[in-house]
Amino acid sequence: MSSSTLNRTLPPGPAAGPVAEPQQAPTLRERISYQVQRRGALAVLVLVAALASGLSPTFPTWSNISSILGNNAFVWLLALAMTFVITTGGIDLSVGSLYALGGVLAARGAQTGSWLAVLLPVVVCAAWGAVQGLLVAKARMAPFIVTLAGLLGARGLLQAITNEGSTTYLVPQGSWFRDLGQGTWTPVLIVAALFVLGWLLLERTGFGAALTAIGGNENAARLLGLPVDRAKVLVYLLSGTLAGVAGALGGSRLGSGVTTIGVGYELTAIAAVVIGGTLLSGGFGSIGGTVCGVLLLAVIHNLIDHYFSQYGSAFTDAVNGGFLAVVVLLQTALSRARRLG
Amino acid sequence: MSSITWSPTAVGRDRLLRWLQDYGVYGALVILLIVAVALNTGFMSASNWRVQLFQLSPTLLVALGMALVIGTEGIDLSVGAVIALAAAVIPLYIGYGAWPAVGIALLLGAASGSLGGSMVAFAGVQPIVATLALMIGLRGLAELMNGDAAKPVVDSTLLSLGENSALGVPVMAWIALAAAVITGLVLRLTTFGRQLVAIGDNRPASRLAGLPVRRVLITVYVISGVLSALAGALIVGHGAEADPANQGLNMELNAITAVVVGGTPLTGGRVRVLGTVAGALFMQLITAVLTQHNVHASYTQIVEAAIICFAVYASRERGTR
Numbered sequence: 001m002s003s004s005t006l007n008r009t010l011p012p013g014p015a016a017g018p019v020a021e022p023q024q025a026p027t028l029r030e031r032i033s034y035q036v037q038r039r040g041a042l043a044v045l046v047l048v049a050a051l052a053s054g055l056s057p058t059f060p061t062w063s064n065i066s067s068i069l070g071n072n073a074f075v076w077l078l079a080l081a082m083t084f085v086i087t088t089g090g091i092d093l094s095v096g097s098l099y100a101l102g103g104v105l106a107a108r109g110a111q112t113g114s115w116l117a118v119l120l121p122v123v124v125c126a127a128w129g130a131v132q133g134l135l136v137a138k139a140r141m142a143p144f145i146v147t148l149a150g151l152l153g154a155r156g157l158l159q160a161i162t163n164e165g166s167t168t169y170l171v172p173q174g175s176w177f178r179d180l181g182q183g184t185w186t187p188v189l190i191v192a193a194l195f196v197l198g199w200l201l202l203e204r205t206g207f208g209a210a211l212t213a214i215g216g217n218e219n220a221a222r223l224l225g226l227p228v229d230r231a232k233v234l235v236y237l238l239s240g241t242l243a244g245v246a247g248a249l250g251g252s253r254l255g256s257g258v259t260t261i262g263v264g265y266e267l268t269a270i271a272a273v274v275i276g277g278t279l280l281s282g283g284f285g286s287i288g289g290t291v292c293g294v295l296l297l298a299v300i301h302n303l304i305d306h307y308f309s310q311y312g313s314a315f316t317d318a319v320n321g322g323f324l325a326v327v328v329l330l331q332t333a334l335s336r337a338r339r340l341g
Numbered sequence: 342m343s344s345i346t347w348s349p350t351a352v353g354r355d356r357l358l359r360w361l362q363d364y365g366v367y368g369a370l371v372i373l374l375i376v377a378v379a380l381n382t383g384f385m386s387a388s389n390w391r392v393q394l395f396q397l398s399p400t401l402l403v404a405l406g407m408a409l410v411i412g413t414e415g416i417d418l419s420v421g422a423v424i425a426l427a428a429a430v431i432p433l434y435i436g437y438g439a440w441p442a443v444g445i446a447l448l449l450g451a452a453s454g455s456l457g458g459s460m461v462a463f464a465g466v467q468p469i470v471a472t473l474a475l476m477i478g479l480r481g482l483a484e485l486m487n488g489d490a491a492k493p494v495v496d497s498t499l500l501s502l503g504e505n506s507a508l509g510v511p512v513m514a515w516i517a518l519a520a521a522v523i524t525g526l527v528l529r530l531t532t533f534g535r536q537l538v539a540i541g542d543n544r545p546a547s548r549l550a551g552l553p554v555r556r557v558l559i560t561v562y563v564i565s566g567v568l569s570a571l572a573g574a575l576i577v578g579h580g581a582e583a584d585p586a587n588q589g590l591n592m593e594l595n596a597i598t599a600v601v602v603g604g605t606p607l608t609g610g611r612v613r614v615l616g617t618v619a620g621a622l623f624m625q626l627i628t629a630v631l632t633q634h635n636v637h638a639s640y641t642q643i644v645e646a647a648i649i650c651f652a653v654y655a656s657r658e659r660g661t662r
């Protein structure tokens with residue numbers, strides 16, 4: 001199956017899909033709702049950033065921007081992976097725990113050598129993701145519950161490795177592994193490269209098209225002869241791997257394996273993906289949208305830190321929750337408007 | 342399900358699986374109790390059971406609401422945040438007395454439930470995202486209302502609700518038991534209960550049959566919110582402090598686990614109240630047994646994860662009809 005069969009970049013129209021029945025040209029309303037859904041996050045991001053730059057002289061400075069980028073970049077990989085999983089109609093709740101596990105394993109591996117610091121978390125988290133994928137694809141268990149168990153289990157494994165959190169592994173000074181996460185440019189370039197690869201994989205390859213087809217209608221995809229089970233296993237494997245990579249790089253930036261981080265990161269990742277316009281019901285995923293989603297959340301977080309720091313992170317949570325609610329309501333209303341024409 | 346047809350060759354395996362689905366949790370509970378008593382004869386002592394019941398009751402209350410929501414093919418992730426919200430408002434209104442404070446907490450629980458329920462029923466948002474937004478937002482709100490530090494609660498009525506016993510059993514446990522009995526009766530004997538299960542089984546068909554789908558959905562989420570707020574009030578009373586930053590954390594996971602281990606399928610259309618009670622009890626007791634025998638918390642957590650996986654694996658045939 002080639003990607004052109006599932007041409008998702010065009011608005012639904014006569015040439016858009018393999019639908020046999022005759023369709024009318026998209027109405028103005030359809031086109032507007034489609035564009036809002038696809039570019040909504042970008043528009044809001046530009047708006048919020050412009051507003052912030054106008055109101056606050058410190059917002060557009062390089063030091064502020066570099067702190068937004070450098071401190072958050074690794075966590076964004078979780079949202080990248082989540083985009084793939086959600087596109088297939090699944091969900092991966094284990095990424096927050098795997099992120100923390102990756103960080104600790106990296107710090108543990110760094111005791112031996114920098115190569116092990118990179119390999120150990122990636123291999124372990126990839127294996128963890130593959131097991132989850134097998135349970136989802138072969139045993140036909142609900143992704144929600146499999147990865148929920150994964151969330152608990154990975155946290156437990158992490159506690160077991162660190163003697164219930166009492167051992168903290170430090171990354172030795174002077175190893176090249178430590179340099180991976182420092183500064184602004186290295187993290188941002190690594191993450192940007194992975195996002196570009198992710199975009200190519202999801203939106204420009206047959207594999208990505210297959211994932212989208214599975215999320216749209218799994219039975220139909222199976223009847224078309226797509227390797228549904230294999231694709232699902234690969235998607236959870238990818239998610240675990242990226243969580244491991246993110247965790248390893250995070251551990252490199254922090255210089256130690258912090259056992260308490262990562263709690264609730266899966267929820268932030270899901271929020272960023274949904275805000276970016278990817279449908280939680282599966283069948284449509286947009287890496288560009290996810291980029292806008294993570295940036296938007298990061299900018300809002302930064303603004304709240306700046307203006308409402310007296311209320312602390314609780315205020316950020318309240319705003320994020322409200323924002324997510326508004327976005328999903330809007331998204332559902334838009335897709336309904338499109339369906340009804 | 343009665344629609345399953347049996348092929349002669351697969352009868353043995355299918356019958357075993359079916360038995361596991363229906364009675365597995367009770368069997369596991371009995372085995373666990375035997376093992377626990379064999380390892381430590383003091384396990385059946387009244388004092389140990391009192392401790393277990395104190396910890397079990399709030400989880401069970403939340404799990405009952407969760408079972409109803411899951412019965413409609415939904416999920417409610419906001420329950421932990423509603424507990425935090427209840428913990429945040431109780432100190433604010435405790436000056437008017439315990440009952441008005443608890444009443445306001447329950448009202449807020451109902452408000453949160455109706456908000457999530459409306460998003461699901463009217464806007465057609467998937468339950469997991471609708472309640473995820475509430476989960477993130479409401480805990481933030483609760484922490485904002487409370488400020489940084491945990492507040493002590495000294496109201497004697499509320500404390501007695503959380504600490505006292507009647508007939509040797511904690512009041513909390515009586516409340517949870519009453520809630521379980523009422524939930525079971527509502528499901529079996531009322532139109533609402535029938536409609537709930539029908540909607541979970543096949544929503545389009547229920548709508549075509551003229552059932553009040555939206556009203557039932559909203560009611561279910563309101564019930565879940567109210568039960569969570571009640572659990573929050575009991576937790577505050579038991580701990581004698583209100584700590585929205587920590588109370589009710591991971592409650593959604595514990596509740597979902599109890600429901601799933603109890604044999605309620607995540608695909609809706611079936612609610613097992615007694616199974617949910619047994620599931621909550623099983624998870625509580627297995628944690629207690631492992632902790633009492635000095636198994637590290639990390640391994641306990643891994644065991645819990647494995648149990649969830651096994652429970653879902655055993656119940657999956659029913660899910661993929």
